[in-house]
């Protein structure tokens with residue numbers, strides 16, 4: 001006989017990264033909230049060979065270390081990341097003779113390389129300590145959504161062959177790609193970004209710093225610890241990731257546009273190795289003698305997708321990959337978890353205060369989707385230019401200026417849910433968004449003409465003072481007026497950078513189509529500013 005239903009304020013289906021962090025965030029905010037997390041897998045989960053999603057960037061990192069208060073764990077049990085690094089090393093073994101993009105020193109705001117096994121074990125323990133009811137080996141089988149505003153949602157789950165029932169005022173789907181609510185409600189939405197990924201973990205450290213004994217090349221970075229970066233080995237239509245894990249393993253992945261590199265050419269470890277031998281031979285050399293240390297291998301076809309709706313006034317929500325997923329090139333997965341969890345926590349707060357959440361849920365959904373759309377523009381149809389050593393450095397600077405100057409400011413300054421304030425800067429935000437879309441088209445057109453010269457230089461982000469300062473500025477604490485001024489300044493900065501990119505590309509390629517970008521630049525009350533000093537790397 002099925003035992004009587006258990007009753008909760010919130011049921012979270014799925015105790016992976018998104019579900020466990022949401023449970024913790026809710027508990028940090030409301031001591032008395034009753035949250036249950038139902039997770040299909042048994043705990044503890046294995047270290048290293050667990051899940052992808054190991055490189056964090058500033059928003060996700062800030063969410064973990066500051067919003068959730070997990071600094072001790074992040075600093076003690078995970079690795080501090082040495083930013084992103086890109087090598088144009090296709091077909092090459094002489095890594096010191098190709099263009100490198102990266103920072104020569106750590107920038108101010110930390111980010112982390114995360115061993116997902118270690119992290120999810122820790123999160124489950126920490127959530128339990130905080131008073132969350134975490135149940136592993138628990139498989140959610142059936143969901144019934146409440147039909148009237150005062151009824152509870154109801155779900156059936158099984159553990160050890162026994163069926164149980166839970167009821168709750170709020171139901172959150174954090175089941176990842178299983179997408180329980182998405183399937184039930186028909187919310188799936190394709191997004192025309194069609195790329196594939198394969199990955200594996202190897203029980204060895206890939207110390208890219210040792211790939212050359214050129215002393216000058218090694219000394220470019222202080223500390224000499226490039227291996228701590230998320231290293232990207234890039235070529236036309238693909239990039240390879242190298243991510244170190246605290247457990248001592250290394251995560252390796254290939255992400256590719258099938259128009260240039262079909263999945264069938266890399267969908268087993270042996271095929272991936274053959275692929276490396278041809279396209280990234282230095283990595284092949286590194287791995288070939290260590291094949292016996294392989295820990296796992298997996299792939300996803302067409303990993304990117306949207307979702308029609310993620311927050312509902314009917315007291316349900318989707319977070320993490322149960323909702324949408326973009327692309328791992330700049331590791332935004334944890335960022336989007338941080339943002340959706342923050343919106344869900346705020347909706348639950350309003351509901352607990354007895355306020356209607358109908359309109360608010362709709363607005364949060366619109367804003368979250370607008371962040372998704374503008375971030376998608378960074379990746380969609382852009383894989384062809386990843387192998388361009390002239391255009392990718394400009395794109396990386398552009399993409400980061402947009403990310404740190406706009407989205408990160410909103411998150412770090414805790415203004416994500418401040419609808420009134422966001423309303424006052426709506427025009428600036430929309431302008432930046434239009435500028436970004438036009439810039440991505442322009443970068444693609446530039447790359448079609450670029451000579452793709454690949455000199456042996458480092459495009460050092462730490463040597464661009466304004467760029468390092470933009471990263472540092474995330475640590476400021478701003479009142480409303482200062483926040484508005486910051487977003488206006490970011491808009492001006494983006495416009496100046498757009499002007500410089502446009503000028504540089506058109507000076508070399510006079511026939512380059514730039515009408516769309518010029519039209520957006522002209523559509524603003526201020527003329528495009530001329531920066532006091534060049535913002536880009538020297539040509």
Ligand SMILES: Cc1cc2nc3c(=O)[nH]c(=O)nc-3n(C[C@H](O)[C@H](O)[C@H](O)COP(=O)(O)OP(=O)(O)OC[C@H]3O[C@@H](n4cnc5c(N)ncnc54)[C@H](O)[C@@H]3O)c2cc1C
Nearest residue numbers: 014016017018040053055140175176197320321328333334
């Ligand atoms: C190729 C690739 C590379 C990526 N790289 C990065 C990166 O470098 N950085 C980054 O931030 N993000 C990255 N991501 C995204 C990252 O993987 C996701 O953001 C993150 O793992 C999503 O976490 P989640 O909790 O939504 O899903 P998951 O971690 O998958 O958790 C879902 C949980 O739900 C459980 N579950 C499923 N069905 C049921 C059920 N019926 N009942 C109970 N439990 C259930 C599962 O067991 C699982 O533990 C990458 C994604 C891909 C595809």
